[in-house]
Amino acid sequence: MLIERADVIVTSPGRNFVTLKITTDDGVVGYGDGTLNGRELAVASYLTDHVVPLLSGRDAHAIEDTWQYLYRGAYWRRGPVTMAAIAAVDTALWDIKAKVAGLPLYQLLGGASRERCLVYGHASGKDIPELFDSVRKHLDEGFRAIRIQTGVPGLDSVYGVASSAAASVGGGDSDDRYDYEPARRAALPAEETWDTRAYLRHVPSVFEAVRGEFGEDIALLHDAHHRLTPIQAAKLGTSLEPYDLFWLEDVTPAENQEALRWVRHHTTTPLAIGEVFNSIWDYQHLIREQLIDYVRSPITHAGGITSVRRIMDYAAMYQIKSGMHGPTDVSPVGLAAAVHLGLALHNFGIQEYMVHSRETHDVFGPTYEFAHGGLRPSEEPGLGIHVDEELAARYPYERAYLPVNRLRDGTVHDW
Ligand code: EZ4
Ligand code: CO
Numbered sequence: 001m002l003i004e005r006a007d008v009i010v011t012s013p014g015r016n017f018v019t020l021k022i023t024t025d026d027g028v029v030g031y032g033d034g035t036l037n038g039r040e041l042a043v044a045s046y047l048t049d050h051v052v053p054l055l056s057g058r059d060a061h062a063i064e065d066t067w068q069y070l071y072r073g074a075y076w077r078r079g080p081v082t083m084a085a086i087a088a089v090d091t092a093l094w095d096i097k098a099k100v101a102g103l104p105l106y107q108l109l110g111g112a113s114r115e116r117c118l119v120y121g122h123a124s125g126k127d128i129p130e131l132f133d134s135v136r137k138h139l140d141e142g143f144r145a146i147r148i149q150t151g152v153p154g155l156d157s158v159y160g161v162a163s164s165a166a167a168s169v170g171g172g173d174s175d176d177r178y179d180y181e182p183a184r185r186a187a188l189p190a191e192e193t194w195d196t197r198a199y200l201r202h203v204p205s206v207f208e209a210v211r212g213e214f215g216e217d218i219a220l221l222h223d224a225h226h227r228l229t230p231i232q233a234a235k236l237g238t239s240l241e242p243y244d245l246f247w248l249e250d251v252t253p254a255e256n257q258e259a260l261r262w263v264r265h266h267t268t269t270p271l272a273i274g275e276v277f278n279s280i281w282d283y284q285h286l287i288r289e290q291l292i293d294y295v296r297s298p299i300t301h302a303g304g305i306t307s308v309r310r311i312m313d314y315a316a317m318y319q320i321k322s323g324m325h326g327p328t329d330v331s332p333v334g335l336a337a338a339v340h341l342g343l344a345l346h347n348f349g350i351q352e353y354m355v356h357s358r359e360t361h362d363v364f365g366p367t368y369e370f371a372h373g374g375l376r377p378s379e380e381p382g383l384g385i386h387v388d389e390e391l392a393a394r395y396p397y398e399r400a401y402l403p404v405n406r407l408r409d410g411t412v413h414d415w
Contacts, residue, residue: 001026001060001100006052006092008044011392013359015181016040016400017331019387020047020088022096024060030095031385033300033334034088036080037183037327038402046085050074055089061100063093067306083278083303090304091337091383099382105337106377109309109344116374117342119326119353120145120221120246124161127151128209134162135214144373145219145246145350148210152202157192159225159403159415182402183329189401194413196227200236207243219246219350226253226276226414227405230262237267246350247272247294247323253414254282260291270294275325278302280311287315294323294349300334301325305341312345321349328354332366336383339368339375351375363392 002025009019018040020032034043051070058066070086071077098105106112121143125131131150138146149160159182184190203222210220222245228236233251240248249272252259263271272294274283278301286292295315299308312322322345324338335353342348353375356364365386367378378384405415 001028001096003055003058003060006047006055006089008047008052009387009389009392010040010044010397011363012395012398013363013392014357014395015183015328015360016397017360017363018044018047018084018088019331019333019392020092021387022055022060022089022092024096028060028096028099030092030099031333031383031387032088032091032093032095032304033331033337034084035300035329035331035334036084037329038400039081040397042081043084043088046081047088051085051089060093060096063090063097063306066090066093067304071303078279078281080276080278080301083307084301086307087300087302087304087334090306091299091333094305094337095383095385102381104377104379104381105340105383106343109305109341112343113346113348114343116372116376117339117348117351118145118374119143119351119370120147120219122147122149122160122162122354124149125151126161128206131206131210132213135210139214139218142371142373145221147221147223147352148206149223150202150206152195152199154198155193155195158199159192160223181328183400184403185398185400187399190403192403192405192415194227194405194407196232199227200232200239203236204239204243207240207245211243216244220244221246221249221272223249224251226250228252230259233259233263234266237263237269237271240269241267245269249273249296250275257282257285257291260286261289264291272296272323275301280307280314283311283314287318287320290318290320292320294321296323296325298325298330298334299337299341300330305337309341309345312341312347316347319347321347322351323349324351326352326354328356328360332356332360332364333383333385333387335375336366336368336377336385339377340383342375343377359395363388363395
C-alpha cells in the first residue's frame with residue numbers, strides 16, 4: 001500500500017487549524033494535526049513545500065521509517081515547526097494503518113488500559129464569585145478535575161481567564177461558550193501587563209477559597225505559564241501545598257531543565273511541564289532525575305504518536321505520567337490521537353480537555369465521547385475523525401497572534 005498523495009488543509013472555523021490528509025493508492029484516507037498556534041502557515045509551508053513532495057510512492061505502512069526519514073533526513077532536527085509537520089504525517093499514517101486493520105487506533109497501541117481517559121476542564125473568573133460559577137458549571141457537566149485560573153487584583157487581563165463567565169462550558173454556540181481564546185485575530189498581538197509579586201500574593205487565597213467551597217475530593221490544577229524564576233516557583237509550590245493540587249504547570253520557562261531541580265527540592269506540589277517542548281531530548285534530565293510528575297507534550301507538537309509514545313515509555317521508568325496538552329488550538333484530530341494513545345498507555349495521568357466550538361466540531365467530525373469526567377474514543381476503525389472538506393473551505397485562514405506580556409515598566413516578559 002503506497003502513499004498516493006498528501007494535501008494540506010488550512011481552515012479557520014473560529015480559530016486556525018492545519019491538517020494533513022494522506023491518501024493511499026487503494027483509496028484509504030488518514031488525517032493528522034499540525035496546528036501551531038499563531039504560526040500556522042509556517043507548518044503549512046513546511047508540509048506543502050518540503051514534505052508532501054517526499055511522501056508519494058512511500059510505503060504507507062512504514063511509519064517508523066517515515067518518522068526517521070523526516071527527522072534525520074532533514075538534517076535540521078527538532079523545533080516546533082518541524083515536529084508539528086512530522087506529527088501530522090505520523091498521525092495520518094497511524095489513522096490509515098488502523099483503518100486498514102479495521103480496528104480503532106488504541107487497539108494497535110496495545111489495547112485499552114482503562115475505561116476512559118480522565119480529563120480536566122478550564123474554570124476561570126475575574127474574581128472569586130465568577131470563578132465559583134465556572135467551577136459549578138464544570139461540576140454539573142461531569143468534570144472531576146478542574147484547572148483554576150483567576151484575575152489578579154491590579155492587573156487588567158491575566159492568562160487563562162475567560163472574558164465571559166456567564167456562558168456554558170461547551171457544546172453551545174461558539175459566541176456564548178465559556179471559553180477564552182488567547183490567539184486574537186488582529187494585525188498585531190495584544191499586549192498584557194504582568195506583576196509576579198501581585199500574582200504570588202493572590203493565588204494561594206484563591207485555592208483556599210475553592211477548597212473551602214468545593215471540598216477536598218475534586219482534583220485541582222493550576223498553570224503558571226512559564227512566568228516565574230525557580231525561587232518564585234518554589235515559593236508558589238510551597239504556598240499551595242495545603243490545597244493538595246493535582247499539579248502545578250509550567251512554573252518556569254522550560255528551556256533550562258535545571259530550573260526544575262531548584263523547584264523540586266523545595267516543594268512536594270506535583271509538577272507538570274512540556275507543552276512547548278517538541279522532543280524527547282527536552283525531557284532528558286527532567287525525567288531521569290525525576291524532577292517532574294507529568295509530561296505535557298501533545299501529539300500535535302512533539303512529532304506524533306510515534307515519538308510521544310517514546311517519551312512516555314521513557315517516563316514510565318521513573319513513575320512519571322502523561323498529561324497531554326489539550327487546548328482548543330490542538331484540533332479534534334490531535335485530541336482524538338491523544339485519547340487513543342492515552343487509553344492505551346499504562347502511565348496515562350490526565351488529559352486536558354478544552355471543548356472545541358460547534359463550528360470546529362462540524363468541520364472535523366470527531367467521534368470521541370465525553371462522559372463520567374473522561375473521554376473515550378469511538379470503536380470505529382482509525383482515529384474516528386470525519387473531516388468535511390467543503391465546510392472547511394468555507395472558513396479561510398485569518399491571521400491571529402498570541403498575546404505579548406510586559407512587566408509594569410514595559411520590559412517584555414514570558415507570556
Ligand atoms: O496557552 O495553547 O495549558 N494550556 C495552555 C494553553 C496555551 C495555548 C497556547 O497556544 O497553556 O492555553
Ligand atoms: Co499550559
